[in-house]
Amino acid sequence: MATFGLIEYQDASPEVRAIYDDIMATRKTDWINNFWKAIAHDPATLKRTWDDIKQIMGPGALDPLTKELLYVAVSVTNNCQYCIASHTASAKNKGMTDAMFKELQAVIGMANETNKLVSGYQVEIDERFKTS
Amino acid sequence: MATFGLIEYQDASPEVRAIYDDIMATRKTDWINNFWKAIAHDPATLKRTWDDIKQIMGPGALDPLTKELLYVAVSVTNNCQYCIASHTASAKNKGMTDAMFKELQAVIGMANETNKLVSGYQVEIDERFKTS
Amino acid sequence: MATFGLIEYQDASPEVRAIYDDIMATRKTDWINNFWKAIAHDPATLKRTWDDIKQIMGPGALDPLTKELLYVAVSVTNNCQYCIASHTASAKNKGMTDAMFKELQAVIGMANETNKLVSGYQVEIDERFKTS
Amino acid sequence: MATFGLIEYQDASPEVRAIYDDIMATRKTDWINNFWKAIAHDPATLKRTWDDIKQIMGPGALDPLTKELLYVAVSVTNNCQYCIASHTASAKNKGMTDAMFKELQAVIGMANETNKLVSGYQVEIDERFKTS
Amino acid sequence: MATFGLIEYQDASPEVRAIYDDIMATRKTDWINNFWKAIAHDPATLKRTWDDIKQIMGPGALDPLTKELLYVAVSVTNNCQYCIASHTASAKNKGMTDAMFKELQAVIGMANETNKLVSGYQVEIDERFKTS
Amino acid sequence: MATFGLIEYQDASPEVRAIYDDIMATRKTDWINNFWKAIAHDPATLKRTWDDIKQIMGPGALDPLTKELLYVAVSVTNNCQYCIASHTASAKNKGMTDAMFKELQAVIGMANETNKLVSGYQVEIDERFKTS
Numbered sequence: 001m002a003t004f005g006l007i008e009y010q011d012a013s014p015e016v017r018a019i020y021d022d023i024m025a026t027r028k029t030d031w032i033n034n035f036w037k038a039i040a041h042d043p044a045t046l047k048r049t050w051d052d053i054k055q056i057m058g059p060g061a062l063d064p065l066t067k068e069l070l071y072v073a074v075s076v077t078n079n080c081q082y083c084i085a086s087h088t089a090s091a092k093n094k095g096m097t098d099a100m101f102k103e104l105q106a107v108i109g110m111a112n113e114t115n116k117l118v119s120g121y122q123v124e125i126d127e128r129f130k131t132s
Numbered sequence: 133m134a135t136f137g138l139i140e141y142q143d144a145s146p147e148v149r150a151i152y153d154d155i156m157a158t159r160k161t162d163w164i165n166n167f168w169k170a171i172a173h174d175p176a177t178l179k180r181t182w183d184d185i186k187q188i189m190g191p192g193a194l195d196p197l198t199k200e201l202l203y204v205a206v207s208v209t210n211n212c213q214y215c216i217a218s219h220t221a222s223a224k225n226k227g228m229t230d231a232m233f234k235e236l237q238a239v240i241g242m243a244n245e246t247n248k249l250v251s252g253y254q255v256e257i258d259e260r261f262k263t264s
Numbered sequence: 265m266a267t268f269g270l271i272e273y274q275d276a277s278p279e280v281r282a283i284y285d286d287i288m289a290t291r292k293t294d295w296i297n298n299f300w301k302a303i304a305h306d307p308a309t310l311k312r313t314w315d316d317i318k319q320i321m322g323p324g325a326l327d328p329l330t331k332e333l334l335y336v337a338v339s340v341t342n343n344c345q346y347c348i349a350s351h352t353a354s355a356k357n358k359g360m361t362d363a364m365f366k367e368l369q370a371v372i373g374m375a376n377e378t379n380k381l382v383s384g385y386q387v388e389i390d391e392r393f394k395t396s
Numbered sequence: 397m398a399t400f401g402l403i404e405y406q407d408a409s410p411e412v413r414a415i416y417d418d419i420m421a422t423r424k425t426d427w428i429n430n431f432w433k434a435i436a437h438d439p440a441t442l443k444r445t446w447d448d449i450k451q452i453m454g455p456g457a458l459d460p461l462t463k464e465l466l467y468v469a470v471s472v473t474n475n476c477q478y479c480i481a482s483h484t485a486s487a488k489n490k491g492m493t494d495a496m497f498k499e500l501q502a503v504i505g506m507a508n509e510t511n512k513l514v515s516g517y518q519v520e521i522d523e524r525f526k527t528s
Numbered sequence: 529m530a531t532f533g534l535i536e537y538q539d540a541s542p543e544v545r546a547i548y549d550d551i552m553a554t555r556k557t558d559w560i561n562n563f564w565k566a567i568a569h570d571p572a573t574l575k576r577t578w579d580d581i582k583q584i585m586g587p588g589a590l591d592p593l594t595k596e597l598l599y600v601a602v603s604v605t606n607n608c609q610y611c612i613a614s615h616t617a618s619a620k621n622k623g624m625t626d627a628m629f630k631e632l633q634a635v636i637g638m639a640n641e642t643n644k645l646v647s648g649y650q651v652e653i654d655e656r657f658k659t660s
Numbered sequence: 661m662a663t664f665g666l667i668e669y670q671d672a673s674p675e676v677r678a679i680y681d682d683i684m685a686t687r688k689t690d691w692i693n694n695f696w697k698a699i700a701h702d703p704a705t706l707k708r709t710w711d712d713i714k715q716i717m718g719p720g721a722l723d724p725l726t727k728e729l730l731y732v733a734v735s736v737t738n739n740c741q742y743c744i745a746s747h748t749a750s751a752k753n754k755g756m757t758d759a760m761f762k763e764l765q766a767v768i769g770m771a772n773e774t775n776k777l778v779s780g781y782q783v784e785i786d787e788r789f790k791t792s
Contacts, residue, residue: 087243100194216650244641389478516764581774
């Protein structure tokens with residue numbers, strides 16, 4: 001159904017292959033998921049996106065698993081099915097347990113509920129939050 | 133601008149006061165933010181929401197700070213200004229550093245970008261993700 | 265802050281005035297809210313939108329109050345503050361009681377929560393729902 | 397494709413079975429739709445969600461059919477396909493006619509359109525709506 | 529999976545056929561896509577939607593291809609898969625090249641990212657933008 | 661209300677000043693809008709975002725004005741008020757006329773409406789669109 005087909009490794013330009021190689025080396029895996037093969041039609045977007053992901057999702061003040069949970073939270077809120085499936089799998093690979101998955105979903109659901117109660121009741125921001 | 137005014141402690145029914153008391157005791161604080169004062173017009177919603185929040189946001193497989201970061205991620209994705217202000221403040225209270233805040237925003241921004249690249253390129257879910 | 269100012273009745277073209285007159289007559293009121301004064305910069309959009317609203321929001325299989333509650337539900341889910349304020353006011357004018365308002369918000373909040381639980385748990389559609 | 401499989405009645409714990417029994421009894425039906433079987437992996441979420449749904453969706457100031465229509469409106473606005481399919485079916489079971497379905501969709505579409513016209517034209521909230 | 533089946537030309541009422549004929553004539557094509565066949569269950573919505581689309585999407589200050597790109601941008605942001613598929617196809621028919629498609633997706637992704645950075649950092653509107 | 665204050669030019673590090681200088685030079689202007697001053701707290705995000713924006717929004721297969729219109733379409737759909745105000749101003753600077761602005765809003769509104777009709781009627785993707 002994709003507008004473009006997927007660009008497989010053997011059909012990729014050297015420029016794209018170099019990025020595929022870096023993705024596999026960084027992730028210590030031997031395959032490339034469809035997202036990268038789809039955006040590889042635009043090598044500039046492929047490169048920019050991978051460079052950004054590598055910079056942002058690596059270790060830092062937040063650990064990689066926490067970042068993956070955040071990715072799932074955004075993807076669920078946006079109802080992006082591919083993103084939910086791929087980042088839930090990534091989170092598991094990085095150590096998300098079943099118990100963590102369940103709590104993650106509970107928080108996401110709850111946050112979406114209270115976000116709407118706030119809107120519906122037209123709650124104004126407390127002064128204390130403005131100066132925090 | 134609120135449809136209803138806010139229900140202050142001194143004007144609250146005993147039923148509502150008991151929940152306010154529990155919120156302050158649980159949070160070790162002496163004030164109630166506007167969200168609770170707004171939904172207090174509906175004591176059933178106030179009670180249900182507080183009971184749920186207390187159950188979900190407490191310690192568990194995910195620590196309370198991680199849950200607060202997830203709350204911010206959902207609220208930013210939903211563009212709920214009150215929720216962003218209040219949960220960013222809560223996250224700081226629970227130990228979010230400036231460095232963590234910055235990484236949090238970078239992850240949220242990135243996730244929203246790739247969510248849309250997935251949609252725009254109409255990427256299909258990899259078989260591996262379906263059986264994970 | 266508006267990109268364009270608001271077009272007041274006295275400054276409006278005869279074409280726009282005719283629509284303003286119809287809005288006030290239909291709604292049995294003597295004022296025009298900002299939404300109409302803003303889109304009046306584009307008389308084609310003003311006319312099309314008013315014609316559609318009049319056709320859709322009038323009595324039919326669903327009564328006008330139910331339609332107004334639906335409008336609030338959409339506006340809250342989209343977090344459109346102007347829309348929430350204006351349609352909550354309209355719903356009150358059409359008979360929404362405080363008790364109805366509270367239940368309305370509870371349903372909207374709940375629906376947003378379960379929508380996300382469905383996404384997060386990646387629930388597939390039941391066969392029975394496909395053939396209904 | 398689900399992250400977890402579905403928990404069928406025969407495989408459920410007594411705690412989960414008790415909730416399944418209550419769902420079927422309350423709804424006067426002999427089956428459980430996938431949503432409940434998916435979140436049953438987290439009995440706390442299953443119980444909390446069902447308790448909330450039962451409290452919120454029952455008769456009150458708004459009748460059950462109106463609440464179901466609101467659920468559809470939220471689900472369409474969020475583009476949650478499972479939710480749209482299941483709550484459209486529920487609404488039919490509670491008496492939604494074809495004529496009501498069509499008007500429901502017309503209102504939802506219209507509300508989404510005007511929500512965006514409000515945003516695009518940057519319409520400020522009328523003073524009258526702030527004090528209502 | 530559709531709630532209603534699709535109304536094919538041979539089964540359509542004269543009223544619906546007339547609109548189908550106009551769609552095909554306007555678009556210089558000999559088929560009708562599912563969207564129209566689905567909403568044809570409600571001839572009033574079919575007529576209103578087609579009349580609006582014809583008025584809005586025709587030539588004007590913006591050329592038809594630009595409008596189609598805008599349609600894709602909205603549909604991707606809403607994650608509406610049908611809409612993305614159909615309007616991407618339409619954009620190609622109106623002259624969107626591969627290079628344009630790639631830039632389109634890059635802009636959409638970028639805009640969604642910065643929209644969230646704005647929210648997360650709680651950026652206030654510059655005075656200059658308020659008076660522009 | 662911002663979580664962080666804004667970083668003004670005179671208070672900025674040399675690293676941040678260099679980016680501010682490039683923004684002003686590229687845009688042929690002598691000021692920096694709040695967005696950049698807010699994310700300047702995270703120089704990595706400031707640099708990455710500006711580099712991406714400069715690459716993506718420059719001339720290419722789509723002209724800069726068309727890209728700005730797309731930015732507005734995304735921002736309106738996300739209801740991001742800062743983004744709408746700033747990119748509407750940018751679009752005007754790049755040549756958007758009043759007539760173009762009005763058509764832009766009409767398309768955005770219409771697209772949001774039909775996106776929801778598609779969801780509500782549960783329209784399946786035409787085979788032709790899958791193979792396009």
